[in-house]
Structures are given as C-alpha cells and as structure tokens.
Amino acid sequence: MYKNVSYWEQNAFIDNIDFAVIGSGIVGLNAALTRKEQYPNEKVVIIERGPLPSGASTKNAGFACFGSISELVSDMEQNGEQAMLDLVKKRWEGLQRLREKVGDQNMDYQEYGGYELYYEESEEYEKYKSYIPYFNQCLAAIIGEEKVFTEVADATQFGFNKNIRLIKNIAEGQLHPGKMIRALLEKVNAAGIQLFTGVTIDQVEDLGNSVLLKSELFDFSAQQLLIATNGFTNRLMPNLDLQPARNQVLITKPIPGLRLKGCFHFDEGYYYFRNVGERILLGGARNISPLEETTDIFGTTAIIQETLMNFMASTILPKSTIEIDHTWSGIMGVGATKSPIIKKISNRIGLSVRLGGMGVAIGTIVGEEGANLFD
Numbered sequence: 207m208y209k210n211v212s213y214w215e216q217n218a219f220i221d222n223i224d225f226a227v228i229g230s231g232i233v234g235l236n237a238a239l240t241r242k243e244q245y246p247n248e249k250v251v252i253i254e255r256g257p258l259p260s261g262a263s264t265k266n267a268g269f270a271c272f273g274s275i276s277e278l279v280s281d282m283e284q285n286g287e288q289a290m291l292d293l294v295k296k297r298w299e300g301l302q303r304l305r306e307k308v309g310d311q312n313m314d315y316q317e318y319g320g321y322e323l324y325y326e327e328s329e330e331y332e333k334y335k336s337y338i339p340y341f342n343q344c345l346a347a348i349i350g351e352e353k354v355f356t357e358v359a360d361a362t363q364f365g366f367n368k369n370i371r372l373i374k375n376i377a378e379g380q381l382h383p384g385k386m387i388r389a390l391l392e393k394v395n396a397a398g399i400q401l402f403t404g405v406t407i408d409q410v411e412d413l414g415n416s417v418l419l420k421s422e423l424f425d426f427s428a429q430q431l432l433i434a435t436n437g438f439t440n441r442l443m444p445n446l447d448l449q450p451a452r453n454q455v456l457i458t459k460p461i462p463g464l465r466l467k468g469c470f471h472f473d474e475g476y477y478y479f480r481n482v483g484e485r486i487l488l489g490g491a492r493n494i495s496p497l498e499e500t501t502d503i504f505g506t507t508a509i510i511q512e513t514l515m516n517f518m519a520s521t522i523l524p525k526s527t528i529e530i531d532h533t534w535s536g537i538m539g540v541g542a543t544k545s546p547i548i549k550k551i552s553n554r555i556g557l558s559v560r561l562g563g564m565g566v567a568i569g570t571i572v573g574e575e576g577a578n579l580f581d
C-alpha cells in the first residue's frame with residue numbers, strides 16, 4: 207500500500223484532472239488524444255495497470271482485416287445484410303484512420319492480402335465460394351475495388367498441401383501491434399498527456415460534481431472518466447454484457463525460405479496465422495476449451511498449444527521441422543453481439559469497450575467516439 211503522497215506529488219501529478227481514461231490500449235490512447243486535440247488546455251491523463259500497455263492491443267496477431275467470407279456470411283445470418291455492411295464500413299474506415307494517424311512505416315504495415323483456408327471438396331468451400339460475386343458487388347462501394355475476393359488457383363505456392371483451397375481478400379493487411387502502440391504513445395507524450403503505469407483502478411464512482419477513481423496506490427479525482435479496459439471491464443462493471451475471452455498465440459523461430467506471406471483465417475476465424483518476416487505466428491483454438499478460456503487471467507495451456515502445433519504440422523507446414531520461439535496469451539472482450547459498447551453510464555462516466563477480435567480495425571474510431579460522448 208502506497209498512500210504516502212507528498213503535497214508536491216499530489217499538486218503536480220494527481221490534482222485537477224479534467225479528463226481521465228482507464229486503459230492504454232488502442233482505444234484509451236485514441237480517446238485521450240482526441241480529447242486533448244479538442245480541449246488543449248485540459249489536464250488529460252491515462253491510467254494503466256501494467257508497466258506497459260498490457261491488454262490485447264500489444265498481444266494480438268496484427269491482422270488489419272475487415273472480414274473473411276465465412277465471417278461476413280455469419281454476420282449477415284445473425285444480424286442482416288445492412289448491419290453486416292455497416293460493420294465492414296466501420297472496420298475499413300477505422301483501418302484508414304489508423305494508417306493516417308500512425309503512418310504505415312511506423313507500424314510495419316504491409317498489404318500482403320488475407321486468405322481463408324478450406325479443405326478441397328468440403329461443403330464449406332463450395333458454400334463460401336458461391337458468395338464471391340455477391341460480396342464483390344456489395345463491397346466495391348466501400349473498399350473501392352471491383353474484386354475484393356478471388357479464388358487462388360494454386361495454394362501450393364505458399365507451401366500448403368494440394369488439398370488446400372484459398373479465397374483471397376486483396377485489401378487485407380498486417381502490422382506490428384507493438385510498434386503501432388509505441389507510435390501512439392509517442393503522440394500521447396508529445397501532446398502532454400500524462401500516463402500513469404502500474405496503477406490498477408479498483409473502483410469508480412460518479413460523485414455528482416466529480417468522479418472518484420480508487421486504487422491501492424492513489425485515489426484520483428477527475429471531472430470526467432472514460433473506461434477503456436475491454437476484456438477486463440467486468441472487474442469494474444460486473445453487470446455489462448461483456449465476458450473476457452483468452453486467446454493463445456505462438457511464434458516460430460525464423461524458417462529460412464518460408465513461402466507463406468499474408469494473413470490466413472481458418473475454421474470461421476477460430477485459427478489464424480500469418481508470416482512475421484520469416485516466422486509464422488499462429489493463434490486461436492479457444493473453441494476447444496471455451497470454459498477454461500473464458501478468463502481474464504493470462505496463461506497458456508498444454509491442450510491449446512498442442513492443438514495449434516498439430517494444426518501447424520498437418521496443415522500449415524507439412525513435412526517441416528518447426529521450433530517455437532515464444533508463446534503468450536491476450537484477453538479479448540466479447541458479448542452476445544459483435545458491436546462495441548460506447549455509451550455513458552452516468553453523467554461523468556463513459557465506456558468504450560467490447561471490441562471482440564476487431565480492435566485493430568475499429569479501435570481508433572471506438573476511442574474517438576468514446577471521447578466524443580462528453581461535452
């Protein structure tokens with residue numbers, strides 16, 4: 207417990223906060239930047255529990271994507287055509303905002319395309335292939351390309367077996383999430399926004415004339431508060447439709463001569479992999495132990511890591527010897543519907559949370575919209 211705050215510390219760092227944001231992921235950083243742009247004289251602060259930004263934004267796979275065909279069909283079946291198209295538009299525009307703000311070279315953005323993988327003659331392949339003309343027609347106005355989706359004639363060019371079929375999305379890209387967040391942090395510093403790291407907020411309360419934020423280290427008082435804690439939010443707000451969803455990831459050592467390039471989706475997005483230079487990053491398989499993975503505690507499990515390795519050996523790089531360099535996990539925030547929660551819960555407290563597996567694409571806009579909840 208550290209509550210031995212000096213008058214000087216209190217005065218210089220903690221007092222007179224106009225706008226506080228909890229969480230320094232893509233959403234929190236964009237929200238703070240937006241607020242400071244609109245109100246340059248305000249004291250804007252971000253409070254982060256980790257020593258670094260420690261949420262999904264720096265632990266994800268770096269797919270700059272807006273939907274594989276199976277994902278779009280599923281969205282349309284659940285929510286209707288218009289809602290599916292609105293979400294594609296939001297993801298596409300969010301990606302363009304992110305690229306403008308950060309700059310492609312600052313986050314290693316590469317447009318190698320995205321691919322959905324199927325087994326030859328599977329029902330899924332026949333079903334989703336038949337949707338290509340339909341999606342090309344409806345997405346042309348949003349993406350500005352006549353043929354967003356195409357069939358790939360020969361999947362063996364990437365090193366896959368002959369029984370693999372691919373549908374390509376030419377407008378998908380990939381990026382380095384760590385560099386993306388580092389570039390946003392540099393903007394936050396340059397804008398004069400104060401970042402507190404290593405401070406976990408345990409409780410928040412709208413007192414009517416200010417907001418109280420309680421932590422073990424200090425208590426803060428702010429005029430307005432935006433909560434951008436995504437998969438960790440139910441620790442602060444247990445009654446929201448938002449559950450944590452852990453996702454495990456591994457990355458190989460460099461594989462000389464690797465032919466695989468781009469972002470790949472398999473099994474309705476439950477598996478995803480990409481090249482990182484000459485390495486392969488592979489993640490997912492949370493559907494094999496959904497209960498165990500409904501947690502906001504970081505960790506990897508033998509069953510998921512083995513499943514990922516078996517998939518690597520059977521489908522991604524058959525007949526190769528692979529060495530794993532690194533494994534980790536990250537926490538997503540999910541709910542009954544795919545749309546994020548962006549709303550005020552009291553006069554002075556707002557939320558920008560529940561980004562599912564789309565935060566790279568929509569995080570910039572969700573942060574901006576969160577800041578705009580307030581006058």
Ligand SMILES: Cc1cc2nc3c(=O)[nH]c(=O)nc-3n(C[C@H](O)[C@H](O)[C@H](O)COP(=O)(O)OP(=O)(O)OC[C@H]3O[C@@H](n4cnc5c(N)ncnc54)[C@H](O)[C@@H]3O)c2cc1C
Pocket residue numbers: 228229230231232233234253254255256258259260261262263264265266267268269270271405406407408434435436437438439442452453454455489535536537538558559560561562563564565566567568569
């Ligand atoms: C393994 C994995 C792979 C993914 N791959 C992709 C992908 O390829 N493409 C894509 O678009 N999306 C992907 N996602 C989803 C995407 O990463 C998230 O949607 C996005 O990063 C969410 O951003 P955020 O700012 O809302 O939350 P986060 O980045 O999770 O940030 C929340 C922050 O709040 C902090 N925090 C939480 N509680 C407190 C508290 N009480 N006090 C202080 N600080 C607190 C956390 O430490 C964290 O830094 C993936 C997610 C995971 C886990």
